[in-house]
Amino acid sequence: MPSELLDGQSVRDESAGGIIAGKGTMADSLPESGVHAAFLHHRAQLLRFIAARGGGADAEDVLQEVWLRISTAQSGPVANPLSYLYRVANTVLIDRYRARRQAVLRDRAWSETQGGSDIAVSDAPSAERIVLARDLARAVEALLARLHPPRVAAIFRRHRIDGMGQRQIAAEFGISLSTVEADLRIAYRALAELREQFDAG
């Protein structure tokens, strides 16, 4: 069960609307804190990162989403506010990539069946898509079970599901940090290939 809020790996706030909308500047809508102050101070640096990360034309939108997330999801003091902001921005960009990919898949599956409706929420879900999500979950399970050494799957779960840091995992398993990294590379590579097979249909 993911519980590490700051990691942002699955605690995602996907609010699309507006605390900020209709307000004055970002700065005067909320009280200052370490993270908010760092945001305002390092805005240009974050924009550069977002652009390099492929955010391009949407960089300002992405930045606004980062602001929203830090305004709604912050749970306590943050040790390194700038690093935290980078992490949130990175997660926003990964989420956007995932949403784009889902939309492409959906369009492909439904291009011929959907007629007049333009309201996403009222569109009927694709039976295939439901099956796809379930199949993918099962395929992930099967893939993790196949990975060698078996420690790889355990380390992946500890990291991505329990949210434990790589250094702590190294200590728990009694292995070096570089071994943990190598194991995670094995898992990530296999998972990326699996997902590519799914996307290819």
Added chain:
Amino acid sequence: MQPDEQLREEALAWAVRTLDPAFADWDAFTHWLEANPAHAAAYDRIAAAAMEAGELSPAPAAANDVQEASTIRRQVGRRWFAGGLAACAAGLLAVGLWQQATPDLYSRQTAPGQVLAIDLGDGSRIHLAGDSRIELDRDNLRFARLERGRALFTIHHDEANPFRVEAGGHELLDVGTVFDVRDDAAGFSVAVQEGAVMVDPHDVKVRLDAGDQLAIAPGSDRMVVSEIAAADIGTWRDGRLTFASASLAEVAAELARASGHRFITAPGAPRGSLTGSILVDAVRRDPASAGALLGVAVWRQGDAWMIEGP
């Protein structure tokens, strides 16, 4: 090494490093991204697959999961076992057997102050408010049981296979929908922002359309249906709490859930009638500010914040 393969190796290494909570060398990562526009896309593919797999994959069978599984088993036992079988002792073996015969249930829960977005994969989404717990079924994506707290459901409607929610002993059937469900110490409520919801379709059959809210006070079985501005529903997801004729108990429960601070009301507090809107972030930083913003008195009492009516 082929250029493509080298790029992939580098992207893998960066994905592993950057997804670690302790990663801090974002400048070096930025430099790598800027070196080649293809880097970002390669990184996205790997990082997205890793994050997605973490969300799809169930927690490993640790000791506390046996406890959790046995709880779930009790709840579904009636439906899935013919009587006595359900009473057999919990244990790893029993859990293993049970998993073959029952829905593939799993739970997600939040701490106070969190909001968790759960993507059901078909475009349907659930936002789980703080201090809440929900149970989902991997084998039936059209089902959710809100065990406690609050959730906003944004559901892709499917006439043939409606989405079903169990909460507070009631059953809700979507008729094409965005709706908010709450079940906590301050009572049970359902509010419909878009579409319609059928409450207890096999029993009282109350249909709620957009802008309708159904509430049941704690300890009561009386359903009260009232109107609510559709725009005020589910605003907690965006970091804003909106109250319309809310009781002090409801306000305290909502503030606690969203901010992570403990809010309490005096025993026997009158059923107030508070209306207002408040940014969660402000309350998170300064719990006492809720007083001024909502026109109530708020003061510290031990580790909690006492709210007293207007």
